[in-house]
Amino acid sequence: MEKYTLTDDLGTTHVFNQVPQRIVSLVPSQTELLVDLGLEANIVGITKFCVHPENLRKRKTIVGGTKKVDYTKISDLQPDIIICNKEENTLEIVENLRRLYPVWVTDIETIEDNFKMIADFGQLFSCFAKAEKLNAEIQNALSDFNAFIEKKPIKKVAYFIWKNPYMVAGGDNFIHQMLQLNHFENAFGNQSRYPEVHLQNWNEKESLDCIFLSSEPYPFKEKDISEIASFCPSTKIVLVDGEMFSWHGSRLLLALDYFKELQQKL
Structure with missing residues (x-):
């Protein structure tokens, strides 16, 4: 060769x-x-x-x-x-x-x-x-999913990836792209990488439609929902599969089916 x-x-x-x-x-x-x-x-x-x-x-x-x-x-x-x-x-x-x-x-x-x-x-x-x-x-x-999502309203979200300290996905990563694909406006999309969030003085939290707690790299559980809800009582908080949002490659095929199911729950 x-x-x-x-x-x-x-x-x-x-x-x-x-x-x-x-x-x-x-x-x-x-x-x-x-x-x-x-x-x-x-x-x-x-x-x-x-x-x-x-x-x-x-x-x-x-x-x-x-x-x-x-x-x-x-x-x-x-x-x-x-x-x-x-x-x-x-x-x-x-x-x-x-x-x-x-x-x-x-x-x-x-x-x-x-x-x-x-x-x-x-x-x-x-x-x-x-x-x-x-x-x-x-x-x-993707073409099928885009047709599915086309008329879905845009929701403002924050995507949590870590605890102690709380950290979220910014705008220069694959997670952000997956959020956009789903008509989710990333509240931290204008920041880079994975900024820290201090719930006590996070003024923008009241404007959110949803907070997503990822299963990785930090494995958020049901108990974390109530803790965050005490600071964001009016915001829907949802546990999501982090692999579907952050894994690239062939995983995207499975992720698109998962996103359809997630959209039905919101």
């Missing part, structure tokens, strides 16, 4: 003499995507948070988490490529691993970024047809 050159989302150019066969994935949603592209047999290492598909962790070597990895375990796996994400993994991890292996870094903020990532994986791992088919399925599902 001839050499081929591809550039990742951070602008790093990679030259491959052959299709990478041994993959370490440090991004749970992208692990799921790799499996859905037919590459499970090529995955040799994953994180402890790579919970989809079910039982994958029993069949693969766990090399740590998304923020801290075991470099010796990774070295023992002799990977041809390591998959990372700008937001999920630290710059330190990426730089340390780059010294020894090709590290492909994705940066996903929008649905268009998601389509590009799937197409890139199709090229990177020579699974063009499966990548094209998956992107077509997502595009069809």
Whole structure:
């Protein structure tokens, strides 16, 4: 096979003499995507948070988490490529691993970024047809969802991701894109990353239609609803599946069905 050159989302150019066969994935949603592209047999290492598909962790070597990895375990796996994400993994991890292996870094903020990532994986791992088919399925599902959501009223929301301190999703991430897709106006959309919120002096809370409490990275539970409700008594507070809002890749197909169910509950 001839050499081929591809550039990742951070602008790093990679030259491959052959299709990478041994993959370490440090991004749970992208692990799921790799499996859905037919590459499970090529995955040799994953994180402890790579919970989809079910039982994958029993069949693969766990090399740590998304923020801290075991470099010796990774070295023992002799990977041809390591998959990372700008937001999920630290710059330190990426730089340390780059010294020894090709590290492909994705940066996903929008649905268009998601389509590009799937197409890139199709090229990177020579699974063009499966990548094209998956992107077509997502595009069809998006068209259907857009028709479903078209006449739904816009609701102003805040999306909580953390507690102690409380933190919410700002406007420069994939969660924000999913909120927009659902006709949810993100109350913190004009702020970057994940700003802290102090409920006691949060003046804008009275203007919200809904507060969403995500199941990850902080696992909000029913008991958290009453605590937040004491500060926001007139606002509807809903527990939501964080994977559906924050996981990219093939998860978007499941998320669109989930969003329809969520809309019916609001």
